[in-house]
Every structure is written in structure tokens, then in C-alpha cells.
Amino acid sequence: MGLAEFDIDGQISARIRALRTERNLTLQGLAERAAVSRAMLSRIERGESSPTAHLLGKVCAGLGVTLSTLFAEAKPVPSPIRRRPTQPVWRDPASGYVRRNVAPERTGSPVDISEIELPPGARVAFDSLRLKNADQHIWVLDGTLELTIDAERHRLETGDCIHMRFDLPVMFHNPTRRPVRYAVVIASGGAG
Secondary structure (H helix, E strand, C coil): CCHHHCCHHHHHHHHHHHHHHHCCCCHHHHHHHHCCCHHHHHHHHCCCCCCCHHHHHHHHHHHCCCHHHHHCCCCCCCCCCCCHHHCCEEECCCCCCEEEECCCCCCCCCEEEEEEEECCCCEEEECCCCCCCEEEEEEEEECCEEEEECCEEEEECCCCEEEEECCCCEEEECCCCCCEEEEEEEEECCCC
């Protein structure tokens, strides 16, 4: 399945609504926790707005989940294999950032893996997520990535990997004229 074959915006809106309901949060309660307007959350949940990566990061922070958890199917059949054609793909309407959830779901593994492609010159910023007992590695598969964690900038080249926690704001930037591909590996139960 290609990007067009997934109703990813519909899945995102349903998933946000389900996660909000599971946590007994009202729209207003989630809006306050996520620092997002109630009206915007309502439009997202109704599928009337295609949220940006930055906005989804804020919603995930309010829900206390990772982006990968947000993109996960609510009740998939567990399998140790997730074939490429079945991996959900989402494109950020603001930056063109493409996120592919790679890791099989509901296996019991504390590790989650996503593949990201960031277009030339693109930037994506995330506010700090305060996820307890979770950390992540960013592994550049092909290209150059500038990563700014709080105020500290790192230039990563193909094969480079950096460890980071979810407690500081982060900016991903592709300073080149060709796409950069990188993997995000999230581990639950880490140093958090």
C-alpha cells in the first residue's frame, strides 16, 4: 500500500479520540494538557484538519504517548512481522516529513522503530515530551541531519547515531539539497 491507500488522517483522528477517552479526558482537559486549542482538537477529532508533526507532538505530550503509539492500530492482530506494504505512512502537511511505522505492533517488545524521510531544507520541531521511562536513538540511514536538542546542535552524517531523552525541545533539520532518511528507535523502560 502506498501513501494514498491509507486513510491516515481518519486513523489519527479516531486514535486521538480513543486515547483521550481511555484516559477519561474531555476535549478541554486534553487541550490544556497539550497546550492546543480546544477548537483545533475538535477539528482534528472530526477529521476536518490535517495536523502538522509539531501539533501531533503536542497532542502526544498531552496524552503521554509517543507518535508511534498514536499511529498504532487500536487492536491489531499480533505478528512478529510487519511487511513494508502494511506499515502505516504519514506525511506532515507543513514540512513534507514522511513517517513510516516499521516495528510490528503488540509484540510485547519495549522497542518501537520508525523510518523518517525529511525533504531538503525541511525543519520539524517538537516540544519536550515528558515520557517517563522512555528514551530514543536517532540513527541516520542516508544523508545529513542537523539535530538541535534544546540549544545544543549536532550534525549527523550517514551511519551516525545519537541517544536522547524526551525531556527537551528538539528540532530536526535537513540542511542539504537531498532527502535525509533516519530511524527513530524508541525504548520504553529506559533511563527516561
